[in-house]
Amino acid sequence: MKIEVYNEWDHVNKAEASGDGQVVLTWDGEYRKGDMIEFSGLEPESYYVVKVDAAIDPALVLIKKENVIFTVPFYEKKTSYNPLAFFGNRHYISIREAFDYEVSAYRNLALNPFDQHEVSGVYPHASANVETRGEAVFAARNAIDGCIATLSHGEWPYESWGINRQDDAEFTLDFGCEVDFDQIVLYTRADFPHDNWWTEATFTFSDGSTEVVHMDKKVAEPHVFHIERKGITWLKLGKLIKADDPSPFPALTQIEVYGTC
Secondary structure, three states: OEEEEEEOOOOOEEEEEEOOOEEEEEEEOOOOOOEEEEEEOOOOOEEEEEEOOOOOOOEEEEEOOOOEEEEOOOHHHHOOOOOOOOOOOEEEEEEEEOOHHHHHOOEEOOOOOOOOOOOOOEEOEEEEOOOHHHOHHHOHHHHHOOOOOOOOOOOOOOOOEEOOOOOOOOEEEEEEEEEEEEEEEEEEOOOOOOOOOEEEEEEEEOOOOEEEEEOOOOOOOOEEEOOOEEEEEEEEEEEEEEOOOOOOOOEEEEEEEEEEO
């Protein structure tokens, strides 16, 4: 396996490291706009633990291709990340093969702080049919990055999935494989009175089944639903019913899905 850091304009390497089973790359210098972090020599359909920056939590992910490119975010695209991420003159990146016990453990199957808006082939992956004004702080990927700060909106750590006031907004979580789960947790954004909230939503699963859930309380705490399914490859969250409140701005801070692969 190999990790390389280079700029898309000239492809001149700033740093690289390679190894078998695990690679750690540390390098001195500043990221510039256009910089890429490439993970190559991967075994498709395998699980890896990736840490793309010292200020971002490691991600246990299923990777279905031989290489993955992570575009270092700048300007508006960086607003949904910790301000310390990709900042400064010394950087730490790592990737390793996941242990079997990590993959098979009962865990949050939705969690992926390594998820990218445009990149496919890395799972879990979040997407949506609408994201408020196309801004990074309202992208679908924010709902699986592990941040559960619900009391405000906008830049990190208050990033969320925003629906741009769209009544038919729908969020999709793709697991990339069959999973079994027994609990789904929703953290709805609670920046009251700026925010509205949903009183009802519908989960649709890859097996064709659906589940209607109710969130009658105006709270900042998580909504926990005991929903059991087996052999599910994706789920959708839609048919979102807003509360009778003057605010037009409900949003999803985080979704967690607990189960096993």
